Amino acid sequence: MSNLDALIQDLVIANRILAREEVVDAYGHVSVRHPNNPYRFLIARSLAPELVRPEDIVELDLDGQPVRDEDRHLYLERFIHAEIFAARPDVMAVVHAHAEDTLPFGIAQGTKLRPVIHSGSFIGIEVPVGDTNLLVTNMAQASDLAKCLGENSVALMRGHGFASAARSLIEVVRLSVYLPRNARALMRARQLGGEIKYLSQGEIEARNRGYSPYSVETWRT
């Protein structure tokens, strides 16, 4: 199996993991940068993530346009992926989803989404909130979102969902699975009251240094 075929296979699996973990619904997507051409990326055509097969993966350029003739419907949200790959050469994989448990942090002004569980260290010291108050359906709006993401791993979009970016497919999947769990733990901790013990900058760095994306533990999950 070629490098590309193997990556397409991984992308299909990533779609199914994210669907099973209920991170993505009909409007969520995962993409990966092309292994041989950094100016292209791979993403499923418009289709429920749990149904994606290798033949549903399409190759797009960094303007979000298909590089081959394509008569199947494509996600409007592909522009989000394109802009993030364009703005962040270090990023190899992107998820955009609407996970319900992250939404309150884009709506309430009282609590920032910050890591409180160890697996939440991947989200960084604090998740920025972008104010894209409409569906991101053109490159200009997607560009605003990419600016909001900046050098972070995740950005929330108020009333909409989140975009996450990482240096590998497995990391962006892991990040996207733990983001809602971290959000739930923080929401519930706020209900219990008193001071919240967030992970410190030192803890985040120590934890992320210790994390190997290809370790036995990561694959077991």
Add this chain to the structure above:
Amino acid sequence: MSNLDALIQDLVIANRILAREEVVDAYGHVSVRHPNNPYRFLIARSLAPELVRPEDIVELDLDGQPVRDEDRHLYLERFIHAEIFAARPDVMAVVHAHAEDTLPFGIAQGTKLRPVIHSGSFIGIEVPVGDTNLLVTNMAQASDLAKCLGENSVALMRGHGFASAARSLIEVVRLSVYLPRNARALMRARQLGGEIKYLSQGEIEARNRGYSPYSVETWRT
């Protein structure tokens, strides 16, 4: 397939979507105005929504009475549908349900149900709360509810559930699916504290203008 047969088929599908999304339980219903006679509407006979088939659809007039001899049991809540179709000529489809996550907004006086997620824009600037403190089982009570709905898309009934109305079947289904999600997001945002950023009037209008009920994105869900 005739226009009517196609609509009945859509109504059967609407019943199943609403059951699968847990918007309706044994006491929830969806109806659609007759395509050829605006003084009639179609609704399932008294039956769990996930079991509805085309032959379970009955045709009622705007007094809630069947237009053909009918010995099967009918929903008492059919009067709600009849009154809304009578009061609102622009409305082509109605849902009445008890979705648990909307109930707190009819009970607590401290927080109005307003849109906080983009898909919540369809509920309008604020959802009115009606005080029909008994089962709505006759036309007089149903008429009070229709008055509470007024020109809105949704009205809550305190301690009971909600009624939603839209210009097409797909829109009323979508509205009814996103209403509980919007309610959950707002409840959780309130737990996080601080100011709540609701969708503004401008955002609601821009979003609803941009929404096409027959777009690829809508059908994908």
Add this chain to the structure above:
Amino acid sequence: MSNLDALIQDLVIANRILAREEVVDAYGHVSVRHPNNPYRFLIARSLAPELVRPEDIVELDLDGQPVRDEDRHLYLERFIHAEIFAARPDVMAVVHAHAEDTLPFGIAQGTKLRPVIHSGSFIGIEVPVGDTNLLVTNMAQASDLAKCLGENSVALMRGHGFASAARSLIEVVRLSVYLPRNARALMRARQLGGEIKYLSQGEIEARNRGYSPYSVETWRT
């Protein structure tokens, strides 16, 4: 089918409904007074409720003792049922369960469990909380609980669960299914803040007068 056989069949169904609705787990039970002898009642032997069949139903007297030789294990909680049937001649059916969503109202002193949804009218104006701080495993403790229930339909047992009583099997099932839903609606309403609109005494009475336990609507659920 005799009167008794029919009632045993209903009791089996009641066990399965309560299990499917997650009102009872391995420690919850439903019982019904014997149709021909008011000093006896019927309850399943010690067994997961979703597995109960007619041959698992045993007949006990009002001391909680089997009226026939019995070598199968019996619930210790049968004394709760016995004491309620003894204390309340009007009661024909009893449920004792640990439904998680009712527990907080026995633990927090700040909010009484009162009806806020229409189907919650059956619980009465307010649910008393008993302080049986150990498993109720003998008649003396069960007697304390029956006193706490008094003339009410439901009593909470702090840190333990609830006991409910009604004039028919279908009513006690309905009451026990709606009790946790009412509890959830009230918990969430409290999160939203502001004054809570409980059902008034008048509303409770009007609603309960209007309720017919053998109506089409009740059976549909």
Add this chain to the structure above:
Amino acid sequence: MSNLDALIQDLVIANRILAREEVVDAYGHVSVRHPNNPYRFLIARSLAPELVRPEDIVELDLDGQPVRDEDRHLYLERFIHAEIFAARPDVMAVVHAHAEDTLPFGIAQGTKLRPVIHSGSFIGIEVPVGDTNLLVTNMAQASDLAKCLGENSVALMRGHGFASAARSLIEVVRLSVYLPRNARALMRARQLGGEIKYLSQGEIEARNRGYSPYSVETWRT
């Protein structure tokens, strides 16, 4: 079947119960002290708990090292188990898991995790919180955790999960199943407001005295 084979069978069942009750996910584990050698314990190799079979159980010493040649991957968290068995000769079984509903109590400083439901009496008067802010992957860190546990039945690890210890496998399973339920009941009681009625020291002792780990009631669950 030998004593050892029977215990291995029980350990397999314990893995499956904890997986089905969603106490453990891919990163949770249960172990039991060897019945014939108190300096050894049994635990599954690195594998999803719901898939564990008798041949997946390995025997480790109190340094966390396998006593036979082993080329299968082992849990890094085995050091936690080893240190607890070493520090606590009275402990026969250990669970380490990440149950989501316990996490908030390690993050929020406002509410200690204390028993509020009867089945929560096993957790003791108050659950200590350890501050192992990294994965516990070596004996030194695991030793800190064992110190935090002290003479308690459960310790929380901030942002990570919990470790529980008991004098038998069935007790540690029961404790680990009821810990998240107790956590949920307390979280919700805090939402309702007012004073919280925790189990008193007297109630905890009375309840734990009355509890027989091999009673009919325990096996029924």
